[in-house]
Amino acid sequence: MVKKNFTQISSLGEFGLINKLTSDIRPKHKSTIMGIGDDSAVLGQGGKEGRLIASDMLVESVHFDPTYTPLKHLGYKSIVVNISDICSMNGVATHATVSLGIPNKYSVEHITELYSGIKMACKNYNIDLVGGDTTSSSTGLIISITIIGEAQAKDITYRGGAKPNDIVFVSGDLGAAYLGLQILEREKQIFNKSHSQPELENYQYLLERQLKPEARVDVIELLGKINITPTSMIDISDGLSSDLAHICNASKTGFKLFEEQLPISLEARTTCKELRISPAVCALHGGEDYELLFTVSPKDYKKIEQQKQVKAIGHIAEICNFELVREDKSAIDLKSEGWDSFLSSK
Ligand code: ADP
Ligand code: MG
DSSP states (O other): OOOTTSOOGGGTHHHHHHHHHHTTOOOOSTTEEEOTTSSSEEEEOSSSEEEEEEEEEEEBTTTBOTTTOOHHHHHHHHHHHHHHHHHTTTOEEEEEEEEEEEOTTSOHHHHHHHHHHHHHHHHHTTOEEEEEEEEEOSSSOEEEEEEEEEEEGGGOOOGGGOOTTOEEEEESOSSHHHHHHHHHHHHHHHHHHHOOOOOOGGGHHHHHHHHSOOOOHHHHHHHHHTTOOOSEEEEOSSOHHHHHHHHHHHHTOEEEEEGGGOOOOHHHHHHHHHHTOOHHHHHHHOOOOOOEEEEEOGGGHHHHTTOTTEEEEEEEESSSOEEEEOTTSOEEEOOOOOOOTTOTTO
């Protein structure tokens, strides 16, 4: 309960709160090249290399539901979502710390299982786990991870570098992780009512996208190989429209996207039909795909247009409009409606 005269956090939202808390913070050290405001902080010593640091926290009942989230997958995902923030700076993740708040309903076996996923992700992505903290929690399980990475200073991409006419690219496909969550929620409700076993066979791809995402290090490698430094980049955690809005707000630009260009898997389209939701709405507003969204200067377009891992979906606009051109060629004004943990009743 928030007392009279106090402000509900939900009235500001997650980003409004971060802004209120941090807008007066000014870096004191020359080595702070980028502080608050991007996917990772960037530290440097004036040399050619930059150090990247990012944190992400997963909280029980906010970010995951323990009734349908295998602990091993949860551990794996908690590392992967952090690596994704280093990827979105065009860097390589190298080290991590893991801090846990553990409620007493979890056993040693449970936490060992969680850790087996953490270790598997560290092995697959070549990360050294170098520390952390462990404490009890009076509410749910809390997993807080800090990740450290590195990049050549000249290669680091920020949210604020997009220029009008740059081409907007996205890797992989969109909306599947959101649909995976809808299926898990639906089966949970059916189970709670009738105790019938969940029917999940037809949704393997969507469930994997939700429960065991991967960070697109392959796309970072591709960009290096074809010699492209994006003008801006972010990973899609909140949803395409919301994360592209972050790029545009930081770059003081707008965007124009084309619905027919949005990459949506066959599995996602089939399930959209079943659930009677629009595939474009899932691709635009569904979060947690952990794909990379980036902008490329028109002069680099030829170098990347044939690459299968990424797709051009629109371009950056001069005016700060967020526009979607529908399949019937009509244009609509897009409000950012991605996922915000303080506005979850939306
Ligand atoms: P992402 O979605 O990539 O994880 P966030 O939206 O969580 O990024 O954070 C946006 C920016 O605000 C980042 O630079 C992050 O480090 C910073 N930030 C988030 N929470 C806090 C906080 N409590 N104090 C200081 N900085 C914060
Ligand atoms: Mg991010």
